[in-house]
Amino acid sequence: MSSDHEIYQIAAQLAAENKTPTVALIKARLTQSLPLAKVIKGLQSWQNNPKIAETSTPEVKTPRKADENTLTLAEVESLIEQAITPLKAEIERLKAKIS
Incomplete structure (x- = not known):
């Protein structure tokens, strides 16, 4: 997440x-130390447009944590193969019908 x-x-x-x-309340909640001027400028920007927090996007996305809902590459490949197997069979059936 960008500092702004x-x-x-x-x-x-x-x-x-x-x-x-x-400035003091914001500095107390920051996850990283920032120069006072940066905090003041950010607060002034927010005061001029409070919806800026909704419209601004973080520069860096935080990576997802692996948990029980995360699939491995092998699991994803297996699911893809299961999904396309009926399609392959349908294509072969249609090819045979055309011939």
């Missing part, structure tokens, strides 16, 4: 909690 996006998100969270977003 994080600042916007924190400001929006604070506003949702009925707190006035301030």
